[in-house]
Every structure is written in structure tokens, then in C-alpha cells.
């Protein structure tokens with residue numbers, strides 16, 4: 001199940017999404033003393049990060065992590081951590097506590113095991129999860145043909161963070177499991193552009209998760225998905 005929120009442009013979307021996310025984090029701090037958010041990387045969330053970073057919140061009580069990461073160090077231009085550091089962890093949000101998925105281990109598999117003990121130990125469920133989607137129907141690092149795709153999508157998988165290799169992924173990846181993402185108190189899928197709207201419609205029209213893993217989120221997430229879209 002999902003709700004579709006359409007905006008005239010990317011700026012309006014970023015501001016509205018930042019208001020919604022900030023309100024959810026604020027409620028969480030009020031209710032439980034701390035709040036958690038897992039965000040995506042890639043090219044889409046930059047404007048949203050800029051907007052969210054200015055929202056007045058008790059940011060020192062907010063834990064921020066990534067839904068997925070490329071297995072590259074911070075100084076690599078493809079690092080999702082570097083994106084979050086530059087666009088989100090600034091202004092008021094510079095006081096937030098960031099938990100990285102990347103770990104300087106010899107393999108992505110070893111890094112996933114280490115990250116499972118750190119970021120993976122954040123209390124479940126997340127207060128907020130913001131997912132993106134690739135043109136191939138991947139979300140987080142649930143890639144079609146991914147080496148650990150079936151484990152990542154399996155609700156029986158205990159490991160909170162897994163490694164993933166896939167032809168379309170570039171470098172090896174680290175990803176939170178579907179189980180750890182799907183029950184967030186606020187679960188957002190953020191996409192922009194006509195091409196991604198078409199990909200979304202194709203995903204909504206079919207069932208096969210191995211073909212388009214975002215279908216797991218659209219069809220099986222415990223939390224209703226809020227889809228934010230602008231042309």
C-alpha cells in the first residue's frame with residue numbers, strides 16, 4: 001500500500017519532505033528521548049538534505065545512518081557518507097550522531113559484519129527511512145541479480161546489514177536488510193523525474209521482486225509507503 005504525493009518541482013518537494021521528516025523526528029524525541037533516521041545516497045536526496053539540515057530539532061538526540069553504502073572510503077566521490085556529511089550534517093543538523101556503514105575492512109562482507117554490530121545495533125524500528133530508487137528498480141542496495149538479494153529481501157534474515165554485489169551496482173555494496181527498513185514509523189520513497197515515475201508504475205504493475213526489488217517495499221512493507229515525486 002502507498003500514498004502518492006506530487007509536487008510542482010524538486011524544491012517544493014524537498015521543503016515539504018523536510019517538514020514531514022522533522023516533525024516525525026521531533027515526535028520521536030518527545031516520545032522516546034532519541035530519534036533515528038536512515039537515508040539514501042545517490043543523486044536525488046541532496047536538496048532534501050539541505051532543507052532538513054536547517055530544521056530546528058534537538059539534533060544531538062538524532063542518530064543518522066544510511067540505508068545503503070558503496071564499499072568505498074569517505075574520500076571517494078561515490079561515498080554516500082560523504083554526500084550526507086556535505087549536505088545533511090551541517091547547519092542545525094551538524095549536532096546529529098552519524099553511524100557509517102562503510103568500514104575499513106578487507107572485504108564488503110567483513111564490513112557488513114562490523115557495521116551490523118554498530119549501525120545495525122540501532123533500535124528497531126527506525127523512526128524514519130528515506131528510500132530512493134534506481135532506473136533498474138533497485139532500492140537501498142537491493143539490486144536485480146544481487147549476490148545476496150534473496151537474503152536481503154527475506155523477512156527471516158537476522159543480519160541487519162548485508163553485502164551485495166551486482167552487475168548494475170558498480171562497486172560492492174553494504175545494505176540494511178528489507179526487514180530492518182520496512183517497518184519504519186515513517187517510510188518514504190523519494191523519486192524525481194518522468195523516467196522514474198514510469199519505473200515506479202512498472203514496479204506497481206508487477207509482482208516479481210527479483211526483477212524489480214523495489215516491489216518488496218511497495219507490496220510487503222509493514223508501514224504504508226509515502227511516495228514523494230516531482231517532475
Ligand SMILES: O=C1O[C@H](COP(=O)(O)O)[C@@H](O)[C@H](O)[C@H]1O
Nearest residue numbers: 040041042043044068132133134
Ligand atoms: O546507488 C544508489 O542508487 C539509488 C538511487 O540513486 P539516484 O542517483 O538514482 O537517486 C540510491 O537510492 C541508493 O542509496 C544509492 O546507493
